[in-house]
Amino acid sequence: MRFVSTIQARLDGKGRVSIPASFRAVLEADGYPGLFMHPALDLPALEAGGNRLLAEIDGLIGRYPPYSEARDLIATALLGASEHLKVDPEGRIALPERFKAHAGITNAVVFVGLGDRFRLFSPDGFAAQEAEAKAKLRALKASLTGGTGAGTS
Amino acid sequence: MRFVSTIQARLDGKGRVSIPASFRAVLEADGYPGLFMHPALDLPALEAGGNRLLAEIDGLIGRYPPYSEARDLIATALLGASEHLKVDPEGRIALPERFKAHAGITNAVVFVGLGDRFRLFSPDGFAAQEAEAKAKLRALKASLTGGTGAGTS
DNA sequence: TGGGCTAACATGGGAACACATGGGCGTCAA
């Protein structure tokens, strides 16, 4: 079960968004009660997931010895900046102000599946990100295939 | 269950602070009656937690041979300087003067979750710490991924 | 193949609840 596809949703008057049903199904299978979310470090986006995402973060933190500076930093940046969001019976979440500000989200959200996690963008932020990603991917592919990039997509 | 997210709270006229409900839930699950707290070793902050934090401190102390100077120092700094704080029926604690002085706390506290423990800062102290952590983390990440940013965000 | 039906999903709003906060009072110890 992976998070897959891109879906747009609106925020209602109370600031709630429905998590796409397909994403909810993955979370349920994952067994995490609710949704774990944190701001992306170098993107105007939010990253969210369940136990699998959390396990990855734990692994990252666990690589450093207790009381080391690196561990403190990572724990602060990843765990301190994150939130455990509750999902209401209808499958919605309320985004904290802090998160909305980071991603530039006002009244609409784009959910983007990334396998073990998914991202939340503002529609504008997503358009920008998509354009940039395409450009980078083209460059990467060119470097892989050795030139024209005229291969199978 | 881990301590996660960053929450600000005010001290009332009696010098009490509400422990955020999400943190209280973790402490309860941990089974520790009350709250274990000590000044952070190299930060103007306080560290708090329950049994998991105590276990980690024990582990840290245990790494040094009995009667060694290092062991004495660490045990004194962590255990000697620590307090067991009682939590009132509303989930509040009263911070000892000594602790407030160490962290520069006057009338507001920022709680920062770090997984197995959480920290208490003054709002100003937190802002400074956050800025520093972000900068250092970026440097650390660059050294890890080799600069492309092609890693976990 | 087309129309209608049904179920799942996204959305909206009202009411109950939990939480953070504030203050009063009794109790214990210096």
Add this chain to the structure above:
DNA sequence: TTGACGCCCATGTGTTCCCATGTTAGCCCA
């Protein structure tokens, strides 16, 4: 006696739950 501390109750605010509605997509049947 006095101060500090712990317990109790009160209150405002934000959040969560519950129920209602519109919309979409899939399905069945003619």
